Amino acid sequence: MATRLNRLSRWHSVFKRGYSTSADEHKLQRSGKTVNLFTAINQALSLALETDPRAYVFGEDVRFGGVFRCTTGLADRFGKSRVFNTPLCEQGIVGFGIGLAAMGNRAIAEIQFADYIYPAFDQIVNEAAKFRYRSGNQFNCGGLTIRTPYGAVGHGGHYHSQSPEAFFCHVPGLKVVVPRSPHQAKGLLLACIRDPNPTIFLEPKWLYRLAAEEVPEHDYMLPLSQAEVIREGSDITLVGWGAQLSVMEQACVDAEKDGISCELIDLRTLIPWDKETVEASVKKTGRLLVSHEAPVTGGFGAEISASIAERCFLRLEAPVARICGLDTPFPLVFEPFYMPTKNKILDAIKATLNY
Amino acid sequence: MAVWFIRSVNIGHHLKEKLGLLGVLNNSLQHHYCRDPDAISSNSAYIFSIRRFESTKAQQQLHSMYEDDDQNQVLDFPGGRVMLTPEMGFISETPEQRVKCYRVLDDNGQPIMSSSFPEVNKELAIKMYRDMVTLQTMDTIFYEAQRQGRISFYATSTGEEAINIASATALTINDIVVPQYRESGVLLWRGFTMQEFANQCFGNKADNGKGRQMPIHYGSKKLNYFTVSSTIAEQLPQAVGVAYSLKMDRKDACVITYFGDGGTSEGDFHAALNFAAVLDAPVIFFCRNNGWAISTPTSEQFRSDGIVVKGQAYGIRSIRVDGNDALAVYNAVKEAREMAISEQRPILIEALTYRIGHHSTSDDSTKYRSANEIEHWRMVREPVTRFRKWVQWNGWWTEEDESELRSSVRKELLHAIQVAENVEKPPLADLFTDVYDHPPSNLYEQERSLRETIKRHPQDYPPNVPV
Secondary structure, three states, rough: HHHHHHHHHHHHHHHHOOOOOOHHHHHOOOOOOEEEEEHHHHHHHHHHHHHHHHHHHEEOOOOOOOOOOOOOOOHHHHOOOOOOOOOOHHHHHHHHHHHHHHOOOOEEEEEHHHOOOOOHHHHHHHHHHHHHHOOOOOOOOOOOEEEEEEOOOOOHHHHHOOOOHHHHHHHHHHHHHHHOOOHHHHHHHHHHHHOOOOEEEEOOHHHHHOOEOOOOOOOOOOOOOOOOEEEEEOOOEEEOOOOHHHHHHHHHHHHOOOOOOOEEEEEEEEEEOHHHHHOOOHHHHOOOEEEEEEEEEOOOOHHHHHHHHHHHOOOOOOOOEEEEEEOOOOOOOOOOHHHHHHHHHHHHHHHOOOO | OOOOOOOOOOOHHHHOOOOOOOOOOOOOOOOEEEEEHOOOOOOOOOOOEEEOOOOOHHHHHHHOOOOOOOOEEEEEOOOEEEOOOOOOOOOOOOOOOOOOEEEOOOOOOOOOOOOOOOOOOOHHHHHHHHHHHHHEEEEHHHHHHOOOOOOOOOOOOOHHHHHHHHHHOOOOOOOOOEEOOHHHHHHHHOOOOOHHHHHHHOOOOOOOOOOOOOOOOOOOOOOOOOOOOOOOOOHHHHHHHHHHHHHHOOOEEEEEEEEEHHHHHHHHHHHHHHHHOOOOEEEEEEEEEEOOOEEHHHHHHHOOOOOOOHHHHHHHHHEEEEEOOOHHHHHHHHHHHHHHHHHOOEEEEEEEEEOOOOOOOOOOHOOOOOHHHHHHHHHOOOOHHHHHHHHOOOOOHHHHHHHHHHHHHHHHHHHHHHHHOOOOOOHHHHHHEEEEEEEEHHHHHHHHHHHHHHHHHHHHHHOOOOO
């Protein structure tokens, strides 16, 4: 319990500060009200519905506002035939969304928890991902966006904490996007909704209320398949996404006290991923550490590690480190032991430097 | 704890009237069960409970509550009001009678006396018949082509020509078709040419699917026919999404989606029907119950009375039709379309038929069913012959027409195959396009690398794919 409160307060202070950003996007920051993640997402959905009369938001319980309040007020504003509840059936939600998208609509489907996305796996992998290719580009379901809360929440256990991104990263034809903060979430979600490819948008549920940041009220998009260097450094490159970045940033701050200069990259889009940015960074630093909550074996860190080893082998000073979840189902009481914590990351940074 | 109320002091009188209402007020009461043989019908199992009272005081209290004795008492629960019943009864697992099957022509193509239906005119009937024969012939010739090794795979619709053509006839070109894979006749009706069918089967560069899928995986944006995929029943919830789009766009059109008896066991079938009902989607769910899912007969697929009864379970209006009666299928789909669009609701049609052909060229169905059974359906219950009899009976078709049609269709098909066989395959670049709207950088790299490999080892690659 004490650990949880410490974590809460630490994260809260991190998000009040906000993240550093690259110069190009800097002008978008620091304007607008301070809002949290679910409000930023709500703004994005509202803009999507406003700017395209053929956009729809649907899923379990979205009408009253959703279990995380991301869809609050949308049904009142846009009507219950555009923002509506579906029966409790993920394969139906995604299948229905594919059909809706195939007719040129923007189908924004919500899966209540990423832990429950698996009944829709067939529709996502066999249908959505292949819809354009198999039809010779006569048909496509690019208007489909599936949004779903993912990741540890402190007490979620097996079925309210999963990070299933790796399953989808293995499927050509899909895009997988993970925002780290409210400002990022609004821009990336709008980009996903308007991107002409089926996209899965994983929202770090831990940050729904906790993360607070200034978010411009206007309509803006952030680029997909473009990683962002959110902290510059010269000794080691760290790559992550979503909620894990704040943990990694803390490790970078602590490492700096020991004279280690860390470069931190938010991948943002997992597939197709921005190899060029990561490669350029590793060519500079000579070291790479990847961190994610999902179990280490077969996690997306493995793809990044293998690709960078191929591209930067001669430049690497040490093996690529992966600090990830354990190869177990996500535990309840043992969550603090399971998670890739700041100190695990810090230890690995030092070990890599001392290799 | 279950509470049973007695309506009369005279237990014996009530047993005679087959009411078994009891009150249980305290633990000291004994009870036992007995069966009243008169009360039990052959299809139901009603059990009566009897209790012996040890006290009469409670009995009097109960009695006063029910003095006005309104038998039509109603209970309020989420989901609406229900009438209560003091009789415990289970709905039987089988209905007393199977749902009747709508047909209009008898086995000899003669209209059934009491049937009334809007008949199709001569022009329409002839087009229907010609397309049924074309489909039948196309299936025979393409099947042969596969046997000769000219195409890699084929699946016929033999026995289901009436379903294919008649259902297509009842729709307009604006109605969207979301098929399974045994509905190429619908595409034929809409205007897909022999050459286009052949091009897809050969996967040549004229194939609008760009050679990516197995034969018979047709699709046509122009003809509003979604591209076929091998997966079973995945198209059903998608069809609901398509229908919702038509609904929201206020189009004077509906969706029709096809599936077989086997497909109804998939989760997507249940998901789709439920969504369609809840969302008031204008979609016709058309089940081709042809008795077989590869080697699995319907007795191993479900225990319900076919598929039609499942409609009501989801709140969907349904009908069972004779799938080998072209006019019955035409009428049912016409009516379903009208209801789907004007009432904005889904409709379920179960068409009973028989899969005369094998599941596909990878199957030999004589391994699991008798050749006699197949022959019976091919000779006696065949839908094309039956419809021809009706058309001939009307004086609209002669033997000369028949032989002329069959030989010209055959010639056209053989020509189309020959042409398709000689068209080159799609270029290598089509391996990498359309994965996304634009190829991402990893695909550029992979194409580059592959081309280098091809230069080094050209013998590993088919020579008819232009690089």
